[in-house]
Amino acid sequence: MPAATEVSVPDLGDFADVPVTEIHVAAGDVVSEEDPLITLESDKATMDVPSPAAGTVRELRVKIGDLVSLGSPILLLDTEGVIAEPPPLTDQQEPPALEAADPLAAAREPARRSADPAPGAGAGPPASGATPAPGPPATATQTGAPDFDGAHAGPGVRRLARELGIDLTALSGTGPKGRITKDDVIATLRSAAAAVPPAAASATPGSGIPEVPAQDFSKFGPVEIRPLSRIQRLSGPSLHRSWLNVPHVTHNDDADVTDLDGYRRELDAAAKAEGYRVTLLAFLMKASVAALREFPRFNSSLTPEKDALIYKSYYHLGVAVDTPDGLVVPVIRDADRKGIRELSQELTAVSARARDGKLGVADLQGACFTISSLGGIGGTAFTPIVNAPEVAILGVVRARMTPVWDGTAFVPRLMLPISLSYDHRVIDGALAARFARHLCHTLEDIRRLLL
Secondary structure, eight states: OOSSEEEEOOOOSSOOSEEEEEEOOOTTOEEOTTOEEEEEEOSSOEEEEEOSSOEEEEEEOOOTTOEEOTTOEEEEEEOTTOOOOOOOOOTTOOOOOOOTTOTTHHHHHHHHHHHSOOTTOOOOOOOTTOOOOOSOOOTTTTTSSOOOTTOOOOHHHHHHHHHHTOOGGGOOOOSGGGOOOHHHHHHHHHHHHTSSOGGGGGSOTTTTOOOOOOOOGGGTSOOOOOOOOHHHHHHHHHHHHHHHHSOEEEEEEEEEOHHHHHHHHHHHHHHHTTTOOOOHHHHHHHHHHHHHHHSGGGGEEEOTTSSSEEEOSOOOEEEOEEETTEEEOOEEOOGGGOOHHHHHHHHHHHHHHHHTTOOOGGGGSOOSEEEEEOTTTOOSOOOOOOOTTSSEEEEEOOOEEEEEEOSSSEEEEEEEEEEEEEETTTOOHHHHHHHHHHHHHHHHOGGGGGO
């Protein structure tokens, strides 16, 4: 290879504009063939670019953060008069003393005094009042200083690791041929100390979750891009926020609605002549109010500080409505003061306004409990997402005729599956089971809706 050869990025496969995340050499450094020069990090992998030959680095052509592709210049490598890689330091050799300006020197000094006892003295305990530096505990501390068998590091780095209580065998070196350097040890110490920053408690839950990497689907076949509807663009972040912040649990149960459905059909037949429908949803709303009254914790919300509950003395119910543009949740106010007929009329009107896109902001605010019904579509169960800051949501699917044992024989009964999702910070499993059973019990005897 001629002198002053320009080393460039080799073929990376199906990648371009890959960022440089690490640079392992500087001008004047002597490198051997296959020594890592820089590290590139794509959305799928981290790759070291090795030196194609032994030589001396004359000039760097990249810096951390640069985006490189196939053929991008990395550095100039002088290959004339190169001496083979010097042998690693022996245990009798010491590297140069650590810089006095080392910011970790103060934290390291108490450990140095205890780790280097006077000749003939045993290893003593840490100095009184010294705070152990964070990091992985060293091995074999009970029988003496660890020697880190198998670790590719010089004696100075080994001593520093012993002083800081860091296990070299657990580290990956960034030096030539994977050699562990002083910087590797210090970086491990700093990352351990920063693992739980002081601001962690106030950070937004879910922050830092990596995004799904973008992908060019057109490489695999024809595609078409259609924008999300306005409702989907608005509701998506709210659903995501709730899913990340609320520890969801879903409890499932079945209600025998055989008798209720017969009564509902009678009311619905009369309502058709007046231009509205009586669906099971109106009965679910009345049963939900009864359960909320019996278990008021379901009609509460956490305070912003998450140390108390705000109990509500009103019963505004959100009702999920399927529209051509997506799901919306209008609010039926004061459901406790309205009968089946009035609730059915209001549900018919608000559903029509939702499908026509005529709901106002006030129509979508103030709910304390939400019902999501898929009964007109089907299914056996699902997990509805809690509509935070509410603490629970009721999901129902299509009722099904099921053989039920009545003590003497199996009889056909219309069973309605319900799914109750709740915020486990506020509601435990036993309370959720009692709430669901109370709601089902109310639906099973329509006389209880009058109480």
